[in-house]
Amino acid sequence: MNRLLRLGMLIAAALACGTLASAHAKTAHAASPARYSDAGPEPLLARVFEHIEQNRLAAALQEVEALVKAYPNFHLANLIKGDLLLARSRPIQAFGNIANAPQDKLSDLREEAIARLKAYHEKPPANYVPRYLLQMRPDQDYAIVVDTQRSRLYLYQNEKGTPRFVADYYISHGKLGTDKLREGDKKTPIGVYHVTASLSRQKLSDFYGTGAFPISYPNEWDKRHGRNGHGIWLHGTPSDTFSRPPKASDGCVVLANQDLDALSKNLQIGLTPVIISNSIEWLSLDDWQAERGSLKKQIEQWRSDWESLDVERYLDHYSKKFIGDGMNQAQWSTRKRLVAGGKSWIKLSAENISMLRNPGKDDMVVVTFDQDYRSNNLSNVMKKRQYWQKEDGQWKIVYEGAG
Amino acid sequence: MTARRFPLRATFATLAIAAVASFAPLAQADTLQDISKLLKQGQQAQALERTDKYLATKPKDAQGRFLKGLILTEMNRTPEAIAVFTKLTEDFPELPEPYNNLAVIYAQQKQYDKAKQALEMAIRTHPSYATAHENLGDIYARMASQAYDKALQIDSSNASAQTKLAMIRDLMSASSRPTPGKPVAATAATTAVVAPAAIEIKPVEAKPEAKAEAKPAAVKPVAAPAATPVPAAAPAAAAVAAESKPAPASTSGDIEKTLEAWAAAWSKKNVKVYLAHYAKDFQTPGGEPRATWESERSKRITKPGKIEVNIGNLSVTAEGAERATARFRQNYRSASLKTSSNKVLVLVRQDGKWLIQQERVGK
Numbered sequence: 001m002n003r004l005l006r007l008g009m010l011i012a013a014a015l016a017c018g019t020l021a022s023a024h025a026k027t028a029h030a031a032s033p034a035r036y037s038d039a040g041p042e043p044l045l046a047r048v049f050e051h052i053e054q055n056r057l058a059a060a061l062q063e064v065e066a067l068v069k070a071y072p073n074f075h076l077a078n079l080i081k082g083d084l085l086l087a088r089s090r091p092i093q094a095f096g097n098i099a100n101a102p103q104d105k106l107s108d109l110r111e112e113a114i115a116r117l118k119a120y121h122e123k124p125p126a127n128y129v130p131r132y133l134l135q136m137r138p139d140q141d142y143a144i145v146v147d148t149q150r151s152r153l154y155l156y157q158n159e160k161g162t163p164r165f166v167a168d169y170y171i172s173h174g175k176l177g178t179d180k181l182r183e184g185d186k187k188t189p190i191g192v193y194h195v196t197a198s199l200s201r202q203k204l205s206d207f208y209g210t211g212a213f214p215i216s217y218p219n220e221w222d223k224r225h226g227r228n229g230h231g232i233w234l235h236g237t238p239s240d241t242f243s244r245p246p247k248a249s250d251g252c253v254v255l256a257n258q259d260l261d262a263l264s265k266n267l268q269i270g271l272t273p274v275i276i277s278n279s280i281e282w283l284s285l286d287d288w289q290a291e292r293g294s295l296k297k298q299i300e301q302w303r304s305d306w307e308s309l310d311v312e313r314y315l316d317h318y319s320k321k322f323i324g325d326g327m328n329q330a331q332w333s334t335r336k337r338l339v340a341g342g343k344s345w346i347k348l349s350a351e352n353i354s355m356l357r358n359p360g361k362d363d364m365v366v367v368t369f370d371q372d373y374r375s376n377n378l379s380n381v382m383k384k385r386q387y388w389q390k391e392d393g394q395w396k397i398v399y400e401g402a403g
Numbered sequence: 404m405t406a407r408r409f410p411l412r413a414t415f416a417t418l419a420i421a422a423v424a425s426f427a428p429l430a431q432a433d434t435l436q437d438i439s440k441l442l443k444q445g446q447q448a449q450a451l452e453r454t455d456k457y458l459a460t461k462p463k464d465a466q467g468r469f470l471k472g473l474i475l476t477e478m479n480r481t482p483e484a485i486a487v488f489t490k491l492t493e494d495f496p497e498l499p500e501p502y503n504n505l506a507v508i509y510a511q512q513k514q515y516d517k518a519k520q521a522l523e524m525a526i527r528t529h530p531s532y533a534t535a536h537e538n539l540g541d542i543y544a545r546m547a548s549q550a551y552d553k554a555l556q557i558d559s560s561n562a563s564a565q566t567k568l569a570m571i572r573d574l575m576s577a578s579s580r581p582t583p584g585k586p587v588a589a590t591a592a593t594t595a596v597v598a599p600a601a602i603e604i605k606p607v608e609a610k611p612e613a614k615a616e617a618k619p620a621a622v623k624p625v626a627a628p629a630a631t632p633v634p635a636a637a638p639a640a641a642a643v644a645a646e647s648k649p650a651p652a653s654t655s656g657d658i659e660k661t662l663e664a665w666a667a668a669w670s671k672k673n674v675k676v677y678l679a680h681y682a683k684d685f686q687t688p689g690g691e692p693r694a695t696w697e698s699e700r701s702k703r704i705t706k707p708g709k710i711e712v713n714i715g716n717l718s719v720t721a722e723g724a725e726r727a728t729a730r731f732r733q734n735y736r737s738a739s740l741k742t743s744s745n746k747v748l749v750l751v752r753q754d755g756k757w758l759i760q761q762e763r764v765g766k
Contacts, residue, residue, distance in 0.1 A: 075554045082549075088539070089543040090540070
């Protein structure tokens with residue numbers, strides 16, 4: 001019986017970190033049961049490992065066989081099946097017991113197992129939302145939030161302004177991690193993007209699976225910081241592969257084909273936000289309301305200050321670091337003061353506001369809206385994008401341009 | 404090379420057992436032995452012709468059909484061989500050998516799921532059937548290798564796979580030879596002498612490959628039967644053996660009476676009385692639920708036709724006053740089958756009655 005126990009311990013040890021939930025998530029988790037959909041292989045996979053940890057290897061084998069049947073190209077399931085079968089004929093030494101196994105592939109599969117189980121066991125609590133989705137436009141039906149550390153993509157539906165969880169999927173990201181900077185650095189960008197196109201599978205090689213959705217990397221902020229490269233997509237997997245290791249792509253976000261197909265039904269080209277983070281920050285709905293309320297107020301203040309014709313009050317909303325339309329803050333101020341001289345009245349409306357927080361330490365929010373500007377000598381309607389950043393506790397505009 | 408991967412040796416070993424089980428009068432048994440000699444000499448066509456002739460007069464004969472299955476297997480007439488062995492498993496579900504050989508054929512065809520199923524059936528009928536366990540271990544290893552190939556997207560025909568096969572071949576040849584020190588022939592002879600006179604038992608001394616069950620009963624108990632081979636459990640079993648003492652005369656006598664009543668109930672097809680001999684915590688051979696096991700036993704026992712069961716060469720080892728192990732030769736005869744096998748029963752005393760807690764075939 002020793003070897004059976006040993007197998008259980010080996011795999012349990014490999015996954016030990018999988019059971020350590022962050023205190024934050026755990027408390028909230030206990031308070032309200034998660035309502036997460038159990039689509040995908042994780043529930044079965046979790047059961048397999050539960051059986052292994054309890055040393056019920058026959059049951060584990062049965063479950064893993066069901067798993068392989070449901071997902072024939074699921075490499076991880078096949079590896080576990082191999083171990084469980086081999087355990088019946090001889091002692092098991094490690095996770096993935098094949099002689100001369102390519103170690104990099106084994107460790108990839110181990111990583112995948114950990115990522116999947118962790119995501120399954122530490123689902124975000126139901127009454128929490130990603131901090132990034134401060135406000136979606138009314139016509140933005142869905143939003144995507146990616147957590148690269150968890151290898152997870154979360155799909156949210158816009159329910160009258162409140163993000164409601166729909167589904168989460170295992171994903172792979174860049175081989176060399178995140179914070180993309182240069183073309184070819186095999187990293188996934190971190191930031192607020194949106195889906196810009198849909199490429200059908202007929203136009204793609206098998207490598208991209210059932211489809212691809214390019215996203216808007218590099219965005220205004222990326223360009224300003226000299227980040228380059230292009231062709232960051234959400235896409236599927238080759239036909240002989242159910243899923244790829246957590247860190248596998250050249251920077252793209254890769255989903256299982258069935259997940260991409262499910263996801264693609266909800267994507268609006270040019271509209272659906274894709275926010276990629278290293279590690280999602282979750283807010284309770286109360287905190288989320290407070291955060292969006294304070295920024296919304298600032299945007300409204302900016303709008304009414306512009307209308308007020310008091311140009312200094314208006315300019316006070318702009319950061320010293322501001323850059324927009326090729327002007328820095330000083331140039332922008334000069335121009336605005338000049339223009340203000342000729343105005344007898346301004347009517348400004350900002351509709352369909354979306355406020356999407358940029359992941360990371362910057363404390364920055366990407367605000368997009370339909371701007372309807374009327375005045376005595378000029379009117380125009382445009383889609384506007386602003387980047388608001390908190391400076392000394394005050395929201396300031398650091399970028400402004402057409403959206 | 405494919406055909407060598409699996410132990411056709413094992414099939415010859417089982418043939419020897421089938422010979423023991425045969426109803427055939429001596430002359431006809433010799434015929435089958437002659438045929439198997441022909442087969443060993445590679446004269447398959449001739450062997451098949453004589454087997455067909457033999458079966459023309461005895462179409463139901465298990466041994467003849469088994470031999471035919473072997474011949475067809477060697478002739479690579481695989482579908483026919485599968486048909487013969489499959490029919491044997493249907494007609495004699497209590498025989499592990501046809502299941503085992505079916506599994507070997509399936510494994511050669513890389514149909515590992517089917518092979519596994521067949522071996523599990525073999526083990527279910529005879530929990531300590533060593534060959535089936537070894538083959539099952541091999542099947543698991545092959546299935547594991549298939550799964551690994553898929554997992555790591557590597558080719559199964561690589562160098563590591565080949566070394567692995569060679570290792571398996573070694574394992575098989577080692578296991579199909581008798582372990583030195585096991586007085587196989589002598590025990591078989593003893594068995595033949597002590598067995599009740601009414602039953603003809605052909606000694607197997609001519610076949611050194613005969614199953615390990617011919618080991619003398621007194622040596623040591625085997626490890627508890629398990630669904631999977633668990634070599635690590637053997638030392639524990641040996642330790643138990645060292646502590647056990649020969650049973651006091653009264654225990655021996657009680658157990659003998661109990662077992663005689665058990666065999667009589669079986670013979671009379673009195674299922675209720677038969678099942679009453681099993682303890683509440685009886686460990687079913689395949690670990691299946693008690694109800695499943697009971698209904699299967701009941702189905703087997705109440706099959707039409709006469710059954711005759713008796714026991715011989717009983718030896719009882721007591722482990723305290725409440726627990727004992729009985730080893731004996733069980734002679735079974737029904738309309739379609741005659742077998743003689745070594746049985747080990749672990750009995751426990753509950754409310755003054757000795758009840759069967761474990762039952763297995765073997766040493």
